[in-house]
Amino acid sequence: MTEPTWGHLQQEMTAVLAGEPDDIAGVVQQLTALQDVLKCLPPMYEESPIADFNKLYTTITRRIYDRHQAGDFADSAFLNRLDVEFARRYIDALRRWSTADPATPESWRVLFCRVADTRLRSLPCAVTGVNAHINYDLPFALVATWERLGHAPDGSRQHHDYLLVNEVFEQEIPGLRRGYLVWWQQHLDRINMGFDDWYQNLLVELTRDLAWDRAQKLWRQRSNPTMTERLRTSFDTQTALVGSALLSPLCAFLQ
Numbered sequence: 001m002t003e004p005t006w007g008h009l010q011q012e013m014t015a016v017l018a019g020e021p022d023d024i025a026g027v028v029q030q031l032t033a034l035q036d037v038l039k040c041l042p043p044m045y046e047e048s049p050i051a052d053f054n055k056l057y058t059t060i061t062r063r064i065y066d067r068h069q070a071g072d073f074a075d076s077a078f079l080n081r082l083d084v085e086f087a088r089r090y091i092d093a094l095r096r097w098s099t100a101d102p103a104t105p106e107s108w109r110v111l112f113c114r115v116a117d118t119r120l121r122s123l124p125c126a127v128t129g130v131n132a133h134i135n136y137d138l139p140f141a142l143v144a145t146w147e148r149l150g151h152a153p154d155g156s157r158q159h160h161d162y163l164l165v166n167e168v169f170e171q172e173i174p175g176l177r178r179g180y181l182v183w184w185q186q187h188l189d190r191i192n193m194g195f196d197d198w199y200q201n202l203l204v205e206l207t208r209d210l211a212w213d214r215a216q217k218l219w220r221q222r223s224n225p226t227m228t229e230r231l232r233t234s235f236d237t238q239t240a241l242v243g244s245a246l247l248s249p250l251c252a253f254l255q
Contacts, residue, residue, distance in 0.1 A: 006098065012037045017095045020088075023080055024065045027087040031058040034094075041115070049114050050094075052122040053129025057090070063168045073164065074157040078149055082162075085144040089137035107136040107239035114247060128246045134207045136239040140232075142215035143222065151219055162212065169204045 006013040016037055019030045035054050039046035046055075064083060073079045093108040095101075104112070111128045114120055142162075152158035214235060221227040 006037075006041065009037055009041055010098075013098060017091055017098060019091070021084060024061065024068055024083045027083055028058065028061050028065055030087070030091065031061060034091075043116060044118060047122055049111055049117065049120055049125035050129070052125040053111065053133075056126045057129065057133065060168060060172055061087070063172055064165060067164075067168065073161040075161050078145065078152070078158045079161050079165075081148055082141060082145045085141035086133070086137060089141055090133055093132075093137075105132070105136060105236050105240075107132040107236050107243060110240050110243040110247065120247065124246050128243045130204075131207075131243050131246060132239055134204075134211055135242065136235055138208070138211035139214035139218055139235065142212065143218045146215075146219060147222075159212070162208070166205050166208060173204065 016030065016033045019026070019033075021027045021030050031054060035046075035051060035058055038048060038051035038054055041048055041051070045051070061083065064079070067073065068076060068079055068083075090108075093105055094112070096104040097108065097112045111125065111132060114125070146152060149158075214231075218228060218231055221231065
């Protein structure tokens with residue numbers, strides 16, 4: 001498949017992706033600027049597959065920033081660094097994709113390559129982005145954070161704050177998800193009386209738990225580049241397979 005170009009937005013996109021925030025506020029600013037560019041991208045504009053995910057990601061990051069500013073986290077330095085490292089991996093994937101870099105992670109490529117696919121609906125695109133960001137990016141973001149601040153075991157203040165982020169998803173995902181639904185899906189959503197909210201919150205918790213476990217595994221192998229690359233490839237392949245399934249016609253219809 002031919003790699004995409006940002007067309008007349010190439011200069012704007014390059015400028016946005018060149019940013020290197022060093023705190024959560026900077027991440028929010030970069031994601032917001034990115035959304036401003038993405039929503040001008042034809043033929044789908046603010047409903048393009050990448051914009052669908054970026055909108056969700058920006059909202060969640062804003063809420064985390066609000067709670068960070070309110071002092072809700074026990075280890076604010078950890079949350080700040082993790083948020084920065086997390087965003088860097090998404091931005092780096094977009095930057096690589098923009099230059100047709102073959103090192104673009106497959107887990108992101110499955111979404112990016114559909115940027116102009118008008119057959120896709122918003123919800124499966126957003127979920128595919130969440131899949132790539134949590135299942136692939138998050139373990140490496142955790143390791144990068146631990147390398148800078150120190151490794152955190154289960155039960156630590158860092159782990160507690162990591163789990164506290166689940167509350168942000170629990171509060172924000174239902175409203176965001178309903179915003180992606182067409183009228184008949186909204187009707188079914190009312191009938192099932194919150195079941196979709198329950199299982200999607202559970203899915204977020206399980207995938208973030210898996211990301212923590214993967215990060216612990218990467219940490220134990222950090223002095224072994226061969227094993228680290230083997231794990232990276234495995235995580236990328238597995239995540240890409242899930243992403244491809246999420247964008248398949250059957251899964252897209254069910255979401």
